[in-house]
Amino acid sequence: MAQGWKCSGLSWSADGPVLRWEGGRRSALTWGKRVAFGVAEGGVRTCVGARGHACPARTAVSGRTTGARCEECARLDRAHSVAADTLADDPRPYRVYLAWFGPGMVKVGITAHERGSARLLEQGAVCFSWLGTGPLMAARRTEELLRAALSVPDRIPYGAKRAVRSVLPVSAGQRAGELAELHARAGALGGWPDSLERAPYEPVDHVEVFGLAGLPTAVGEVSELVAGGSVGGRLLAAAGPDLHLETDSGGVVVLDTRLMTGWELVPADGAEITVPVREFKEAPGIQDGLF
Template sequence: MWRSGGVGWDGDRPVLRWWGGRTSPLGYGRPLAFRAVGGRACAGARGNPCPVAAAVPGRSTGGLCPACTRLDRAHSVAADTFTDDPRPYRVYLAWFGPGTVKAGITGEHRGSARLLEQGAVAFCWLGRGPLMAARRTEEVLRRALGVPDRVPYERKRLLRPGLPDAGARAAELGELHARALAVGGWSETLEALPFVPYDHGDAFGLAGLPPLDGTVTGLVDGGVVTGRLIAAAGPDLHLSDPAGRHLVLDGRLLGGWGLERGGDDAWSVPIGAVPGEGSGGSEQEGLF
């Protein structure tokens, strides 16, 4: 049985990850059909198998049992338990939709991978330097610009249909970048970077995305997902099901499930209603 490791990105292409390191490419416009089998198992932490082979609830987006979750965060930059990384870090602005921009930091060695993973439609770099300087700068700029450090996944999904064009996205980022440079003090410890906008609209396949009709709330043993992949952003797979509905499957819900190729069986995993505008929703679980 092949167990899923969730959805990831190989360069600017979405892939389905498997335990053991293999990946399967995901193509827009192509059918995607599978059945969840064998129960959902904990993937383990930091390259180590789960010591008790724990089961994981179908609705969990973490994909780990409580013990492995604690181990995973025991040496984590995001949890402030790893502060002596000598490598350079970058501060960025990530754009998810009109009026929805966040500030964050990522390791320079990761390039733009973190921005793809969190579903940033567009982004720009603000500065680079040591980890703790980047952390302090992120906080200073976040408060000065009035932007959060996290955006709920539900809000990201609601914003993707009907986005303005790449020029408008870049313009909003450019205005915030200019305001960030005008904030005093932070460039003394961090190298300020010039404004260069980057856009993931094409990589995500977002052009012409229809309004969202629902989201998968969790997989079940024997449950079938079947449809056509129309877009992907961060961990989210946007699907058109056989009834023509636009549904989102959060790829984090796949982690730990055994997946078998689906046939002609009907969709049989639970679907939740689209939350209303302003719903808090679940936030991303890491910043880096």
């Protein structure tokens, strides 16, 4: 019987995307590499726990959720996150940024300075620019100020991001145009906290990092993994948690790697996609240890 592995999710290193596994194993992902795995027969997806601790009840969770946590572990995880505003005494410096995912898709956010651009890679930001650096609460106040004044959200659904990746403007200048305008408008606003050091407009483009240049339009996305099912395809691109896989039939299907967590996965060389796939009703357009 093939050895099973538990996936801990996708992370981004200086060399590109990496799948992490329980026990510390890491699988580097490169363009053209075949990604293939099966879900153990009779398997059940179980809660991944919170803050590095296993779920004490090993609660079964839905195959469709990207969080892979039971209600209690999800509550504990969020209670210790920056997004929950419960870490007001965090002494680390934070950065405020503007991130662009496609025309009409710009968000404002914050990330710990020590993390560099990792958060932007994890979110699948096509390009971004820093706005400033300062204490957590100053960064949070700046984020709220810009969100209200510029009418930009602090969150964009992953479904909207992946829908436009194959139809992005060709040049980096075109991609950064909307970002440049908003950065200038942000700089002209009053009310910035004095403790936040502003940053000049310096766009960073991730199209090459993600492998998005010339990316074919996806025909659908994996909606969930199921016991006994399989996934297989040639990796064309990766952005945020998403893998764009070219299947044996020639169509491109997107796999959100967050759906892999909580399952016992096994090697499956030559596997095809037999798990449920949600087909896109029309071509997406511009919108407001196994390998």
